[in-house]
Amino acid sequence: MPHIPSILTHFSPELILVVGMLLVLTYDLWVRGREGLQANLAIITTVLALVATLVLWVTMPGSHPVFEACGPGAKAGTCRPGAFISDDFTHFFRVLGLLGTLLVLISGQTYMRGRTAFKGEFYALVLSAVLAMNLMAGANDLIVIALAIEFLSITSYILTAFLRHDGLSIEGGLKYFLYGSITSAAMLFGMSYLLGIGGSTSVPALAAIARNPELAQVQGYANIMLPALALVLAGIAFKIALVPFHQWSPDAYQAAPTPVTAFLSVGPKAAGFAVLIRLFVGSFSSLSASWLGTMGLLCLLSMVVGNVAALTQGNVKRMMAYSSIAQAGYMLLGVVSLGGKTLMGLDSVGAVLFFILTYVFTNLGAFAVIIAVEQATGSAELGAYRGLMRRSPLLAVSLVVFFLSLVGVPPLAGFVAKFAVFGAAVTGGQVPLAVVGVLTGVVSVVYYFGVVREMFFGASEEGQPGPIRVGMGTTFVVLVALLMTLVVGLWPEPFITLANNVAHSIAPALQAAGGH
Amino acid sequence: MNPEMAFFYAVALLMIATAFGMVLARDMVHGVLFMVGNFVLTAVLYLLLNAPFIAAVQLIVYAGAIMVLFLFVVMLLGAQDLSLSEPAGGRRIIGVAAVLILGSLLTFVVKEGLPAGTAAGLAEERLPTLAAFGREGVEDPQSGAAFGSPQMVGEALYREPYHIVPFELVSLLLLVAMMGAVVIASFGKGGVAAAGPEQRPGEDSA
Amino acid sequence: MVDNWGFIAVLTLVAFTVPLIGLALSWLLRPHRPGPIKQTTYECGLETIGDSWVQFKVQYYLYALIFVLFDVETVFLYPWAVAFLGLPLFALVEMVIFLGILAIGLIYAWRKGALEWV
Numbered sequence: 001m002p003h004i005p006s007i008l009t010h011f012s013p014e015l016i017l018v019v020g021m022l023l024v025l026t027y028d029l030w031v032r033g034r035e036g037l038q039a040n041l042a043i044i045t046t047v048l049a050l051v052a053t054l055v056l057w058v059t060m061p062g063s064h065p066v067f068e069a070c071g072p073g074a075k076a077g078t079c080r081p082g083a084f085i086s087d088d089f090t091h092f093f094r095v096l097g098l099l100g101t102l103l104v105l106i107s108g109q110t111y112m113r114g115r116t117a118f119k120g121e122f123y124a125l126v127l128s129a130v131l132a133m134n135l136m137a138g139a140n141d142l143i144v145i146a147l148a149i150e151f152l153s154i155t156s157y158i159l160t161a162f163l164r165h166d167g168l169s170i171e172g173g174l175k176y177f178l179y180g181s182i183t184s185a186a187m188l189f190g191m192s193y194l195l196g197i198g199g200s201t202s203v204p205a206l207a208a209i210a211r212n213p214e215l216a217q218v219q220g221y222a223n224i225m226l227p228a229l230a231l232v233l234a235g236i237a238f239k240i241a242l243v244p245f246h247q248w249s250p251d252a253y254q255a256a257p258t259p260v261t262a263f264l265s266v267g268p269k270a271a272g273f274a275v276l277i278r279l280f281v282g283s284f285s286s287l288s289a290s291w292l293g294t295m296g297l298l299c300l301l302s303m304v305v306g307n308v309a310a311l312t313q314g315n316v317k318r319m320m321a322y323s324s325i326a327q328a329g330y331m332l333l334g335v336v337s338l339g340g341k342t343l344m345g346l347d348s349v350g351a352v353l354f355f356i357l358t359y360v361f362t363n364l365g366a367f368a369v370i371i372a373v374e375q376a377t378g379s380a381e382l383g384a385y386r387g388l389m390r391r392s393p394l395l396a397v398s399l400v401v402f403f404l405s406l407v408g409v410p411p412l413a414g415f416v417a418k419f420a421v422f423g424a425a426v427t428g429g430q431v432p433l434a435v436v437g438v439l440t441g442v443v444s445v446v447y448y449f450g451v452v453r454e455m456f457f458g459a460s461e462e463g464q465p466g467p468i469r470v471g472m473g474t475t476f477v478v479l480v481a482l483l484m485t486l487v488v489g490l491w492p493e494p495f496i497t498l499a500n501n502v503a504h505s506i507a508p509a510l511q512a513a514g515g516h
Numbered sequence: 517m518n519p520e521m522a523f524f525y526a527v528a529l530l531m532i533a534t535a536f537g538m539v540l541a542r543d544m545v546h547g548v549l550f551m552v553g554n555f556v557l558t559a560v561l562y563l564l565l566n567a568p569f570i571a572a573v574q575l576i577v578y579a580g581a582i583m584v585l586f587l588f589v590v591m592l593l594g595a596q597d598l599s600l601s602e603p604a605g606g607r608r609i610i611g612v613a614a615v616l617i618l619g620s621l622l623t624f625v626v627k628e629g630l631p632a633g634t635a636a637g638l639a640e641e642r643l644p645t646l647a648a649f650g651r652e653g654v655e656d657p658q659s660g661a662a663f664g665s666p667q668m669v670g671e672a673l674y675r676e677p678y679h680i681v682p683f684e685l686v687s688l689l690l691l692v693a694m695m696g697a698v699v700i701a702s703f704g705k706g707g708v709a710a711a712g713p714e715q716r717p718g719e720d721s722a
Numbered sequence: 723m724v725d726n727w728g729f730i731a732v733l734t735l736v737a738f739t740v741p742l743i744g745l746a747l748s749w750l751l752r753p754h755r756p757g758p759i760k761q762t763t764y765e766c767g768l769e770t771i772g773d774s775w776v777q778f779k780v781q782y783y784l785y786a787l788i789f790v791l792f793d794v795e796t797v798f799l800y801p802w803a804v805a806f807l808g809l810p811l812f813a814l815v816e817m818v819i820f821l822g823i824l825a826i827g828l829i830y831a832w833r834k835g836a837l838e839w840v
Binding site for chain 3: 555569572573576577580581585591609658663666667668669670671673674675677680683684686687688690691693694695698700701
């Protein structure tokens with residue numbers, strides 16, 4: 001069996017996650033006397049998968065297809081290229097997903113402890129979600145893409161509705177589920193057309209057909225690829241929460257347990273962009289003239305609706321939902337700026353990757369603070385932040401830094417990221433979108449400042465609430481996020497080089513075409 | 517009219533009858549039972565199209581699993597409460613409009629046919645190409661399994677390691693669904709529910 | 723191909739005819755003495771109370787779901803079993819892992835008491 005060594009090495013992070021998830025789920029079946037350590041087991045699993053990924057990335061760079069179809073009956077050179085690809089791009093998103101989950105697990109541990117008795121299930125579900133994200137990052141086949149997205153969706157629905165004695169949590173989960181099942185159906189419908197035209201679910205095979213319609217199994221229908229891809233885009237846009245596929249997100253973000261909200265705001269978005277970039281930029285770039293307009297529209301709507309709707313929110317989790325819709329809009333701005341070049345020769349895909357990198361740390365930092373405040377005050381309403389500066393200077397100052405980075409104020413990470421994306425947009429022929437991006441960025445100052453004003457200048461009516469005790473885990477996560485936000489902002493070169501290398505691994509054709 | 521066509525028309529008429537029965541049934545449980553009949557007849561239609569595996573899946577998944585869920589939902593919500601619910605009103609107009617649009621589209625496609633030279637799936641001579649679907653590169657099915665047979669599906673799924681990820685992912689997906697059911701749907705006393713309403717914060721040691 | 727379906731058609735016909743013959747014969751042979759007692763529902767000799775279409779408890783949904791799980795499993799087992807002789811060894815390993823994960827699911831549901839009759 002020549003496949004087994006390849007699977008055991010290049011698929012090892014996922015295998016570790018599967019084993020860890022099963023162990024966490026059955027924890028109380030085989031462990032006696034040491035209850036409640038599922039969270040630690042989940043953290044260990046995540047760390048192991050992270051280490052495995054880093055080892056793979058460093059020792060075996062390049063593209064490694066896994067699960068190839070080259071059986072004994074296969075003619076030479078007709079192997080299908082593998083249902084899963086372990087390359088730099090996959091590693092990048094694996095690391096982001098695993099790191100993000102690690103931070104969520106650390107900061108959310110105490111939050112979940114008191115709220116549910118289903119510990120094993122909670123951590124098993126979180127590990128399942130990371131597994132799904134990893135699979136999305138490396139998926140090279142429509143079936144794997146569809147199943148991974150569906151797997152992530154179903155885990156997300158359950159995690160959102162996890163606190164089932166809370167009516168709001170169930171309601172948010174149900175709304176998420178209803179929107180999700182319809183977009184999933186649309187996406188599968190689109191994929192069925194791609195399969196019907198191409199006679200294959202393999203993404204490279206379909207990409208070859210997109211370049212040369214003569215290869216199609218069914219002649220004369222190549223144009224159906226465009227509506228089919230639009231339907232697939234709808235499914236991905238739902239996971240990323242791009243307007244107009246975003247209606248579930250404010251409700252789900254507000255209703256979900258806050259660590260889950262933190263996870264949802266980062267994990268599915270990053271994984272969704274991984275699929276989007278691999279599929280559209282990496283494989284179907286030959287059709288870019290057709291999909292650029294649609295994506296540009298999604299980008300415009302997300303930036304405008306996200307930032308404007310965030311203005312009127314009284315609940316910080318809800319506000320962060322709209323804020324992350326807007327941030328996804330900025331990420332998409334980089335995707336539609338094909339061929340654009342910015343900072344230090346960074347191309348447009350690299351700019352998106354760099355933006356996602358900074359977003360993950362900044363947003364998780366902000367959510368670590370939101371979790372801590374909710375634990376202390378029991379609420380995520382704006383009023384809960386009143387006088388936070390007095391109660392916990394660390395949390396208040398950190399939150400200001402994270403918000404400033406999300407707005408894009410120098411010298412923080414968010415500034416470099418926004419600069420890179422807008423630069424790519426200007427050189428990539430998306431000047432109007434870049435202008436809208438800058439203007440909506442200014443609008444975003446208003447709603448972030450609303451929270452800041454409460455923290456610093458809000459006088460509380462009922463006396464002086466005491467200082468907030470911040471747990472070890474939260475402090476750790478906040479400090480890591482702060483460090484990353486500052487380091488990436490002040491010393492972005494290594495991260496830009498990294499993003500650029502990763503971008504080159506996914507779209508080498510783009511590099512050749514990117515010169516003009 | 518050859519016997520096959522006669523059989524097809526008999527099945528088709530029964531399908532239309534069961535579909536009407538399902539929509540018009542005043543009792544939800546009767547509606548669901550009509551639906552089972554419709555599903556089984558659809559499976560017969562698949563058999564006529566020489567797709568025995570799809571027919572089996574139709575029976576196992578639709579007439580089996582989906583139906584059980586339908587019946588459970590009906591019984592959970594109480595069959596009596598669901599029957600004779602509020603009048604359809606405006607929804608009926610939308611429904612009729614949707615049926616008309618779909619009906620005219622289907623009529624158009626059937627009458628016009630697919631453009632010349634493109635009716636790949638329908639033309640007999642294209643069938644070998646379609647049979648190679650999902651297994652390009654494999655020279656020739658050694659087994660000589662017929663297109664659409666369970667054997668061919670089995671070989672396409674399991675001969676190469678290509679489909680390991682989606683296949684095993686399905687079992688994990690079912691496991692996650694089970695977790696979701698236990699976490700969200702278990703109420704009351706005993707068993708699962710003993711884990712029920714929440715502990716005080718910080719009650720357990722970590 | 724057609725012959726096979728012909729067999730199935732004949733078998734279906736026989737399957738429907740045999741019980742019909744039985745019913746017809748008993749209808750011909752039995753004495754005909756109707757009475758009100760004979761119209762009641764037979765339930766272990768006890769009078770039935772209320773309607774049989776009552777609202778179910780939500781726990782039963784778990785049974786339904788677990789049934790669906792194993793039902794879907796058969797969809798994958800069926801083509802695997804039919805093609806088994808032509809498959810390499812790892813197809814067996816694949817299926818063992820597949821069933822193993824579902825078995826863990828069953829054990830999990832069992833231990834959580836989801837299968838307890840309440």
